[in-house]
Amino acid sequence: MWPQRLGAPPHKYNQAMLDINLLRKDLPSVVTRLQARKSPQAFLNVEAFQALEAERKTQQIRTEELQNLRNTLSKQIGQLKAKGEDAASVMAQVTAFKAELDSCAVRLEVIQNEMQSLLLAVPNLPHESVPPGTGEDGNVEVRKWSPVEGPGGEPSAFAFKVKDHVDVGQPLGLDFELGTKLTGSRFTVMQGPLARLHRALAAFMLDVQTAEHGYTECYVPYIVNADSLRGTGQLPKFEEDLFAANKGGQEGEAENAALYLIPTSEVPLTNFMRDEIVPEAKLPLKFTAHTPCFRSEAGSYGRDTRGMIRQHQFDKVEMVQIVHPDQSYDALEAMTGHAEAILQKLGLPYRVMLLCTGDMGFGATKTYDLEVWLPAQNTYREISSVSNCEAFQARRMQARFKSAQGKNEFVHTLNGSGLAVGRTLVAVLENYQREDGSVAVPAVLQLYMGGMTVLTPA
Structure with a gap:
């Protein structure tokens, strides 16, 4: 349940995302830390x-x-x-x-x-433990896991020539042409047992995050207002990445009445705390939701044009935590483990990467990426990103808690994928494929599939 509220102040964004006092007292240090980020973020x-x-x-x-x-x-x-x-x-x-x-x-x-x-255009400051770097080449591998060897293990080799998820999935009900016909490029249709496998993955992820990791399952709107997107940092800097539902508002409404399709359920879940003050004793708050996500993928044209890796619409099970500032880095490690648990239960090889200063997202101060092994690409690909935003979003949202001393302080917010459903389906298709074109159903999903143990091409 939502905790008892101590107050909901009138909505007014009167704080910068960064601590204004830090900017006033030590501007040179702030500039130096921002310069570690990848241009044009460091603005x-x-x-x-x-x-x-x-x-x-x-x-x-x-x-x-x-x-x-x-x-x-x-x-x-x-x-x-x-x-x-x-x-x-x-x-x-x-x-x-x-x-x-x-x-x-x-x-x-x-x-x-x-x-x-x-x-509003200035990104968060990197945590001191984040390695310096200008891009993904500067990321640091933290650990690796495989179902055969466990921690530190390498993915197992196949005894036959593997196919990618497109060639494996199309005979099973994966239809890119129909998605293009209905909407356009980078939209996909799934039918039959493959669509059920996609649904099974989402249900399994939700069950693990709620029953084993203590998250509260939520159903949230798939359309949000501009205030919500400003609160989590998508607006104003990244408006081109969003799909506007009624940009500019309905006739006669103000500009701030614009509505947008959610790029991730992080936006509505984190904004639960906008303009709220909760008792310290109610922290941490842990929310999860399964929603579609809508992204224009501006700036990514020409990348990952084959298959389901980069879609305009995809599903994700999101994790959000609202925590006491003293607990946010412990929460970051725990949330990374919550995402890892899904991959381990599915038996999918992966590695954990600590992102460098030049590869982190706009609102993050420290981020771990989980990358799953895709044998057809012979490489690891991102399947989850878990970030601590410290008070960066909370300042914009005026999200606070009342301390034991009676002082109103900003919470810390964290978010992460637990996991991206479509990319998990890709990983299952490639890692569980058989030489005859069928795909074994991971043991943990068989109950969700009505006992089905294998997907066979029609």
């Missing part, structure tokens, strides 16, 4: 920030001066009236100060909005 207009910050300080100092003068003069007015003396000239000064105070307040709000627009 901060330092000159613009410094100019806005200098003006903010000036306006703030003048505001405080005017408030002090107004308070002093207000006391004088009271004293003059008590003596029966004329206070008109002093009252005129107070009126003039009020006009200037109002002007300062208006300018401070403009500065705040400009600062927010500037900082």
Whole structure:
């Protein structure tokens, strides 16, 4: 159940994704850490920030001066009236100060909005344990697992020439041509036992994450508003990756009424906490959901055009944790293990990679990728990404908890795939294929398949 709420403040994004105090106190250090990220993610207009910050300080100092003068003069007015003396000239000064105070307040709000627009495009800062690097070549292998050898094991070799999931899957009901006919490229239709296997994978993943790892299963909207996407960092920087459902809102509605198809259920699940304050004792909160995900894959044209690796629509079982800041790195390790458990139960070889500074996602401060073995490609491919965002998303969402001392503090948010269903299906088809074209059903899925042990081409 959703925990008892201590308060839901009026929705207003009044914090940057990064800690504004850190930017003010140690800007050179922040810039250095951002430069470790891959361009163009490392985007901060330092000159613009410094100019806005200098003006903010000036306006703030003048505001405080005017408030002090107004308070002093207000006391004088009271004293003059008590003596029966004329206070008109002093009252005129107070009126003039009020006009200037109002002007300062208006300018401070403009500065705040400009600062927010500037900082919304700035990614999270890498954790000190993240290795430096400019791209995927800088990622570090943490561990490897195979069903035969266990930890550290290598994938087993096949005694026959393996086929890729396209050639294995098409006789079993995988239809790319029909997907293209119905919608366009990078959409897929599945029929018969193959569609059931896809459903079985999702149900199995949900059962493991809820029954064994303590996540609460959720059903969430597949369409969200712009506030939700700003809260988790997809907007405004990555709007081109989204599918707009009614961009700009319905006729007569404001721009912020725009709706978008979800790129991942991380967005609605994490936004459960938007504008919320929960008791510390209720943390951690652990949510999971199975949803389709919709991505335009902007910038990926020409990559993975064959098969199901990179689709505009795919299913995923997502894991989200909302935790106390002191617990987020323990939670990151635990969540990575929760994703690994699915692969191990399915008997799929994989490895865990620690992403370098240049390969992490926009909102992450530390990320592990799980890569499953695909024998037809003779390589490992990403099947899950598990990230700690620390307070990066929480600042945007105003997601907080009330500490034992009564102080409102930002939570830390984490998300990860547990797993991407389509890519898991790809891995099952390739790793469980037989020479005659059939595919063995992994033992843990046979109950979900009504006892079926093998998929045979029609």
